[in-house]
Ligand SMILES: NC(=O)c1ccc[n+]([C@@H]2O[C@H](COP(=O)([O-])OP(=O)(O)OC[C@H]3O[C@@H](n4cnc5c(N)ncnc54)[C@H](O)[C@@H]3O)[C@@H](O)[C@H]2O)c1
């Protein structure tokens with residue numbers, strides 16, 4: 001078992017990473033002071049595969065779980081679903097000490113976390129992430145949200161889970177496309193924080209796709225360590241934490257402009273990271289060769305390097321809904337070298353347009 005602690009003052013918690021975590025999960029709940037009514041939130045794909053195992057396990061240790069199964073996909077991260085989940089929580093008789101358990105990918109985690117943060121002004125929240133992206137990113141750090149029609153994650157909170165259980169066995173059922181999706185955020189960690197990790201991912205991409213257990217355990221644990229250390233230093237994104245948003249300024253715009261259908265989050269972030277690299281290169285912070293290295297790793301990880309189906313104006317206008325945009329100034333995370341970034345709100349409009357053209361037309 002690998003355990004990574006997220007050492008946030010007054011809100012510290014552990015991330016447990018291993019194969020077959022059932023006993024660890026059972027021990028945690030049995031030893032908790034939670035009320036025995038619980039809400040397990042999952043989606044239609046994950047529910048079929050894993051919900052019975054989790055609800056049975058909870059029953060054996062004296063809990064009465066209610067199961068809410070939502071339609072899989074980004075559209076579910078909405079106010080409508082939130083309203084349905086509040087109703088489920090009330091009907092199940094959840095009180096202030098009742099846990100809400102997210103069993104799924106980032107969509108389920110962000111939405112269930114938003115319910116946990118707001119139902120009765122906050123109840124215990126537990127993450128059982130099931131996608132690679134959720135293992136390495138969305139289950140850690142406490143950003144919870146729903147989307148607004150005008151922009152991604154615009155309504156949300158910072159609300160930390162009490163524990164995160166990463167069961168590596170669950171990756172066995174994940175479609176290959178979702179492995180790539182998770183890899184986009186993993187590559188992000190290498191780019192913003194750790195060049196050695198970036199090289200490790202590139203060197204082991206083939207083994208990742210064959211679901212090599214040891215390699216997956218290493219990259220998941222290292223990703224969680226990096227995220228935990230950034231979040232512990234700046235939980236509410238007053239400064240440093242913004243580096244975790246590398247590639248997301250353009251990425252979120254791409255997701256919204258393609259109506260959350262064509263590209264999933266990781267794919268959009270992959271393209272967004274190339275856009276941010278293009279800006280960094282045009283402004284002289286990095287060489288063309290570094291941009292090529294990023295293109296190469298995206299290719300190895302079967303991620304797109306180009307966005308089709310969006311207009312330049314549509315993407316540009318969406319940049320102003322980014323949460324890092326303040327006073328009309330877009331705050332970019334730019335690369336100084338692989339493993340090092342800085343924030344910059346002085347990028348000229350022309351350079352931004354050039355970067356958008358770059359990711360739309362590869363020029
Ligand atoms: N809160 C954060 O810090 C944070 C970080 C990154 C991403 N996010 C958010 O996370 C979301 C993306 O998460 P995601 O990529 O996990 O998408 P997702 O939740 O839609 O899951 C991807 C797909 O994989 C399926 N799936 C998940 N686990 C499975 C398994 N073990 N076996 C088979 N199928 C499985 C799901 O049903 C879904 O179809 C976005 O909304 C993004 O904004 C949040």
Ligand SMILES: O=C(O)C(=O)C[C@@H](O)[C@H](O)[C@H](O)COP(=O)(O)O
Pocket residue numbers: 137141143152153185237241242244245248323
């Ligand atoms: O944890 C963070 O901080 C991140 O920015 C992680 C991102 O990968 C994630 O997609 C996050 O939800 C984006 O946050 P937002 O503030 O841009 O909505």
Ligand SMILES: [Zn+2]
Pocket residue numbers: 137185248265269
């Ligand atoms: Zn992300």
